[in-house]
Amino acid sequence: MTGPTRDHTSGPTTGPGRRRTTSPAELERVAFALFDSDGFDRTTVEHIARAAGIGRRTFFRYFGSKNDVVWGAFTERLDVMRAGFRARPADEPLLESIRAVVVDFNRVDPGEGERHRRRLELILRVPALQAHSTLRYADWRAVVAEFAADRLGEPVTALRPQAVAHSTLGAALAAYEHWLSNPGTDLCAALDDALRDLGRGFG
Amino acid sequence: MTGPTRDHTSGPTTGPGRRRTTSPAELERVAFALFDSDGFDRTTVEHIARAAGIGRRTFFRYFGSKNDVVWGAFTERLDVMRAGFRARPADEPLLESIRAVVVDFNRVDPGEGERHRRRLELILRVPALQAHSTLRYADWRAVVAEFAADRLGEPVTALRPQAVAHSTLGAALAAYEHWLSNPGTDLCAALDDALRDLGRGFG
């Protein structure tokens, strides 16, 4: 086991040893360009590596898998979401807190909008990525479940918090898909709608 | 493209040509035995094929992928669920209908219980299968979304029916996991709980 992706975020900027020849961000750029022109499936890791001027083996030191490229710094962003939950008033209804945080989590600065869209397009439309995404969603759900458990006064492993986390993820995914399929619509509005309906029990 | 799995259910029992040397059911038996003893990941398709006395290539004529073995005749069972939806009274609240049908869909005759458990255990615990399952869930969701769209008087592609389908799947998955993690508990009861909470908006 060559462990997962080497940690590129916490390493000291200075120190002994050879300098890195590239960065995850740069690889991501190169990879996305190829995904755009050739499609995800037809873009091989070999292609990406060559285009970035590194070896195939080295690619896998930057990303644990070809799929992971698409997800970028997702895991780190979850801390933002966690912080968002901590900031909600304790007496706010559970699903309202979740809605507020999830909607806010998906706000992205206008400049990054197009990239965000292409990212989501890949994740939700390419079967290989749809499948792989499930594993990433687990982390997202864990954050929500933790919050829900806290609010409900139940263990994280209990049925209720898990059901809340799973369901909200579901609602969010529906909103994503709707946004992708309907150009011009607002992602945050769709998320808000879906999560509001969820809080109402779709009545 | 060698198309997906060859159809073993509708072919005429008689006709010209060589007879099949095995069956999906038999392969499933053999494969599950190996999964039990060696684990899913360490069981190679080569192993399964050898154990079943067929060639590796032939295995892929019976199942489109190693993952697919675990799912058995899932797609066919969806017709049962569709029928279940048709049988609900038209004035029943949406989520109550869904709850009734989903709970019923997961009732399995006692003799098959253990197999069902091992199947779900693989699907929900083995990362490779967790990932692959997403693609199968899509079919499940489509059935629910179709029903929800009908009841809501909206197109299937609309946000609401999709959110309903996604959310109910989420609740169901939470129930499955809870059931697996707590031996002795009742799957149907967990499903009922989770879906009831969902219908209430987790209030």
Added chain:
DNA sequence: ACGATATGGGCACCCGGTGTCACAATGGAA
């Protein structure tokens, strides 16, 4: 200059999956 340290990357290998193609088995027609 030297050695500890960390990154780069070639190589061989595993495994899942697919296209090709020859061969085996079987039923029906001549």
Added chain:
DNA sequence: TTCCATTGTGACACCGGGTGCCCATATCGT
């Protein structure tokens, strides 16, 4: 009975993602 169309089988070669191994290559502190 013989032959043929039909259908299943499986060897072979190949691709692509992913990994273990191991050495080359930089770079820093001494």
